[in-house]
Amino acid sequence: MSAKMLGRAVGSRALSGTVLRSELFDITVSLPRPTFTNQRTMASKAITMENINPNIVKLEYAVRGPLVIRAAEIEKELQKGASKPFKKVIRANIGDAHAMQQVPITFIRQVLACVAYPDLIEKGDFPEDVKERAKLLLGAMGGKSAGSYTMSHGIEIIRRHVAEYIERRDGHKSDWTNVCLTGGASNGIKNCLQLLINEIDGKPSGVMIPIPQYPLYSASLAEYGLEQVGYYLDEDNGWGLDTNELERALKEASTTVKVRAIVVINPGNPTGQVLTRQNIEEIVKFANKHNLFVFADEVYQDNVYDPNSKFFSFKKVMADMGEPYSKRELASFMSVSKGYMGECGLRGGWMEVVNFDPRVQANLYKAISAMLCPSSLGQVAVDCVAKPPAQGEPSYELWAREKEAVLSSLNKRAKMIADTFNQMKGFKCNPVQGAMYAFPSIALGKGAVEAAKKEGKAPDVYYAFKLLEETGICVVPGSGFGQRPNTYHFRTTILPQPDLLQEMLDIFKQFHEKFTKEHS
Structure with missing residues (x-):
């Protein structure tokens, strides 16, 4: 087992002479107690595999895991002139829109340019609404510079604008003091998860997460020593959520875990489903029945493609339902990394916290303040x-045109990818109703399973590695997200531009036919 694989292995809480188990690789390894010397040439280490935080060893993040590391190595090999059966790596593993050649939204980039370099407000050829927005935001920054610290929870005028956005979206009041700006949605999610790190009645705290799930959740729960309580989404019914499954998962976990929260990702990652309003109401009733804190991961709210689907925020549905449901604790999350924007590298996002105990909210904000x-x-x-x-402003028409172009193209690619996989023998792919991913299932035969076992890999990991090495296409195996036993999946983004996506799918077809013959 390589050092890299070891670093990603799942470890027990005590690492001395320990057994490490990897989720992505079907390997169990016993580690001898390491020895260290005090020789001047080899000083002992302060942090060793014996005393490192075991939660960090336990943490795994498949979206940037072994396959992605290998993809980067292959790219370097290609740059050095290595002979491969392909000329480029296609990174379908991560939802990074601009890395896949999505064109930035002009209004966003123009405002960013003027704020970053204020001389452009007078010297640049920008629309008046861009200049006015830049002046407004600079006026709220220390020294009128983007290089200054802001308030820990974000610039007040922007928090007010977010609250206005939420009010327009939901038709319900939003208090700007409940809005907190974050470094992408991920930071806000982790800030809220930290509130749960505690034992209740002698039991560790647990959080219900969907299976399949976005690995941020499993990784963060491992990091914080919280217990993961998985509930399965129903693949046969469009990755829907069945409250009977929620009850099963909670009941089974409750013997050893104090279940305190539920995570819902809508639209879904990696599954691409959009929850119906009825489904959301059922989840809210379940959360209220069991006094669960609700995490509403809604970063893909702009990404809805199915004409029969519609995004409803959890806050709106809870408020529409009235008491007692409208009083349920909720944290909802949004990001500029997804949607039509795709500005992943800027690390912008927000969360709105609703119905918090004021003392808890004060402590949450206190913890956030420590991160500046x-x-x-x-x-x-x-x-x-x-x-x-706004309509009538100089930038409106271009902004509206660019937004529509991005979402329309994603809509076409969502259909293209599901249709193609469903034409391939052994594949089943639910329609991509929303978000940016497909999560098809593959029927891997006995030959593939045996070959994977010989290499010490899970079958879907073996398939994904073969795909990468032979075609340059990088996807994420389903075992990195969680899946029902004896089923195999992978996640791919729909982000490659149409020509590249078609090329990728054509290559994928050829690979799968070859793989199937070789492992028949």
Whole structure:
């Protein structure tokens, strides 16, 4: 087992002479107690595999795991002139829109440019609404510079604009003091998860997460020593959520775990489903029945493609339902990394916290203050999303045209990818109703399973590695997200531009036919 694999292995809480188990690789390894010397040439280490935080060893993040590391190595090999059966790596493993050649939204970039370099407000050829927005935001920054710290929870005027956005979206009041700007949605999610790190009645705290799930959740739960309580999404019914399954998962876990929260990702990652309003109401009733804190991961709220589907925020549904449901504790999350924006690198996002105990909210904000502040330019991008150009303003028509072009293209690619996989023998792919991913299942035969076992890999990991090495296509195996036993999946983004996506799918077809023959 390589050192890299070891670093990703899942470890027990005590690492001395320990057994490590990897989720992505079907390997169990016993580690002898390491020895260290005090020789001057080899000083002992302060942090060793014996005394490292075991939660860090336990943590895994498949989206940037072994396959992605290998993909980067292959790219370097190609740059050095290595002979491969392909000329480029196609990174379908991560939802990074601009890395896949999505064109930035002009309004966002123009405001960012003026805020980052204020001389452009007077010297640049920018629309008046861009200049006015830049002046407004600079006026809220220390020294009128994006290089200054902001308030820990974000610039007040931007928080107010986010609250106005939420009110327009939901038709219900939003208090701007409940809005906190974050370094992408991920930071806000982790901030809230930290509130749960505690034992209750002698039991560790647990969080219900969907299976399949976005690995941020499993990784963060491992990091914080929280217990993962998985509930399966129903693949045969469009990755829907069945409350009977929620009850099963909670009941089974409750013997050893104090279940305190539930995570819902809508639209879904990696599954691409959009929950119906009825489904959301059922989840809210379940959470209220069991006094669960609700995490609503809604970063793909702009990414809905199915004409029969519609995004409803958890906050709106809870408020529409009235008491007692409208009083349920909720944290909802949004990001500028997804949607039509795709500004992943700016690390802008927000969370709205609803119905918190004021003392708990004060402590949450206190903990956030220790991290100083999110990126000021990320906050600027948030402002452009929360308060886009209004009809009649100089930037409106271009903004509306660019937004529609991005979402329309994603809609076509969502259909293209599901249709193609469903034409391939052994594949089943639910329609991509929303988000940016497909999560098809593959029927891997006995030959493939045996070959995977010989290499010490899970079958879907083996398949994904073969795909990468033979075609340059990088996807993420389903075992990195969680899946029902004896089923195999992978996640691929729909982000490659149409020509590249078609090329990728054509290559995929050829590979799968070859793989099937070789492992028959």
